[in-house]
Amino acid sequence: MGNNVLTHEIYDTINRAFFTYTSGVNNALAFGDSYLVNNRVTLADICFACEYALFSHERTRSAMLTGVEVQPITLDAAERFPKAVTHFENLCGNEAFGTDLAPFLSTDIFKTYFPI
Numbered sequence: 870m871g872n873n874v875l876t877h878e879i880y881d882t883i884n885r886a887f888f889t890y891t892s893g894v895n896n897a898l899a900f901g902d903s904y905l906v907n908n909r910v911t912l913a914d915i916c917f918a919c920e921y922a923l924f925s926h927e928r929t930r931s932a933m934l935t936g937v938e939v940q941p942i943t944l945d946a947a948e949r950f951p952k953a954v955t956h957f958e959n960l961c962g963n964e965a966f967g968t969d970l971a972p973f974l975s976t977d978i979f980k981t982y983f984p985i
Contacts, residue, residue, distance in 0.1 A: 875933045880942075887924055887942045891950045898952040903959075910965050918960040918970055921953075 894917055897905050905913040927934065927941045934941060947954045961967045 873933065875930075875937055877937055877939070880934075880937060880939050884942050888949075890920065891946065891953050894956065895950040895953040898956055905956075910960075910963060914956075914960055915966055917953075918957055918966070921957045922970060 894905065902908045904910055905917065921943075925943050927943065931941075961970055
């Protein structure tokens with residue numbers, strides 16, 4: 870979607886990648902750990918938070934999604950991957966890197982770095 874082109878094939882590929890990646894994160898958190906590795910913030914957690922934030926960026930592309938009659942991939946993520954989404958929300962509040970990630974959660978910052 871970065872080049873303003875979206876087809877059903879591209880969407881389906883992205884959707885499968887999101888499902889696989891987020892399922893893995895959700896399953897890794899099923900054991901009750903607070904973080905993905907060693908029960909502390911690691912690069913794995915930081916990468917997940919950044920990737921999820923980038924996937925969330927699609928919400929700013931509603932016209933493009935409507936054009937191919939699809940919904941944002943993250944629309945029902947909280948229901949499909951509750952542990953992963955809760956983990957993302959918790960990471961956004963973590964002082965280790967949450968303040969750096971917070972601006973990327975606003976659509977204004979996306980417009981700056983990823984013009985539509």
